[in-house]
Amino acid sequence: MKLSILDQSPISTGKTSRNALNASVDLARLGDELGYTRYWIAEHHDFSGLACPNPDVMLGIIGAQTEQIRIGAGAVLLPHYKPYRVAETYNLLATLYPGRIDLGIGRAPGGSAEASMALSGNFLENVRHMPEKLDELLQFLLHDFAKNDMYAKIRPTPVPEILPQPWMLGTSEKSAIVAAERGLPYTFGHFMTDQDGPSIISTYTEKFARQHPGKTPEKMAAVSVICAETTDEARDLALSGHLWSIQRDKGVGDGKVPTVSEAKNYAYTDKEKERLQKMMHKQVVGNPQEVTQQLEQLQALYGVDEWMIVTITHSYEARKKSYELIAKAMLESGC
Template identity: 35%
Template structure:
């Protein structure tokens, strides 16, 4: 079977606090570790009522400490929000603490609204909006600073040795993430592994992967193209149950796509009480068609179909199953069940 991995946004339900959501995420990571999943990545989003994944390095440290063998990483760190040296230092330390288990996935999007983006980049004297245009250089800077030998920094006529951590013996695997041709081209030019955010848009995946593969230039880190895709999944005992559990996430994505106010992820019963307009229901149905929704056999078959269609040997699952009224706030049983059923 195709190698399976996990993407987690650490969703926050209407019955959860942030602490509950983090505990549920840690439980999901332990389940993925026990089930043999390859890697577990956490996203970076800010000021969103339904997402607790605001700080990937902090979450990665907790998840890596709570698991034994699974690779843990960022999907991804939104680099324009951060100084490259800070990112290099964070992930160099994570690699030192958990050697051979850390992935650094980097993205270019803000991961938030314009006001929060301004606060991230300017509120504490941080990086400027120019960081977006400087993104290719910042990627190079992180690679150089995490190198075990460090990098020479020229400043005022003198060269200073700069290391992300004093005595590294290994470096995290660096991935470029994106949902457009830009990141595909950049990853190809730099000879880096690349992941297209298929779970977010569901469109343009084939074109982006074709562009990446056709323009790939071998590098010291990577001799040939390396990629996988991400997909939203809700898998349950029956197809009907899986679709029912997917409704809270589908409604949240509907709000995001149509500019409605965002809120914590509703419970299944709350979603079922909502009456959607015809156009809203059509958008929900269109999104659901691109997700993996069904029973175990259907879900596994769909994963294999996606892997074959896009020529990848790994698929990263964003388990989106919601929760029923009365579910333990510190647990996400439907999401864990999706991982169990897909693992076979």
């Protein structure tokens, strides 16, 4: 089973955006050392508590400080951008870091309606044109326009020897079908939705096989994981992220990830306690043996080739330790 890292670049209480971004660079270096397959960083706009609005800039820095791990966006929110500009950017990264660049593609706004308007105008209209934008992006990357097309004579330079690898990201059957129809690898956001992930992955696999016989689909799922030396410690660490989600949705607090002490001493309402139980059920939490067992159980349900792990803790050191423990339990042991 291959393991990868999805980093949302969270800002913890008492820390700054610069601290969060530096911690992201440290995490990418650690993933490189530990043998994780890829490191992706997410895109968010005016999103309190998350520090990265522009994965492209971070990837330029991270690529220079890592050696083998694949790096990419999780994801470029394509409705906001012109495909040619995206192709130029990722061709440039692929030229600098050959054979290591992934181009994750998503359709979410990544922020409020106001932030979306400020960034790209009418987001809903842009989303409506997402399929055409995706096709145009792939044509630019592959230089696959018809001879009489207005874009046939231009290239998104520099053109790398090894092209960036596009991935489609999503949480719905619609995104899975879009990926399958175009023969793209697909990542399902298990941690982001209550949708039936295994069914969606199955739809992707079946439709891919019909559309592209003889070609093997690549499929991955992103899951929230907290691993610590003991079960109790892991559960305590997970509380920070849970309270962060509750406060964020209520619009209270400063948007930063609270401490474990704050999360343990918070006066949860009955409704919030119910939500805590649902979040804990959705998340993989425990000691290394328990995390391994839970991921293996999910593997049996999903049948994916790779797990992309997202970990939100107040302590950046605890986050790194979580990835270290998982790597030791699953990568070094050959699970």
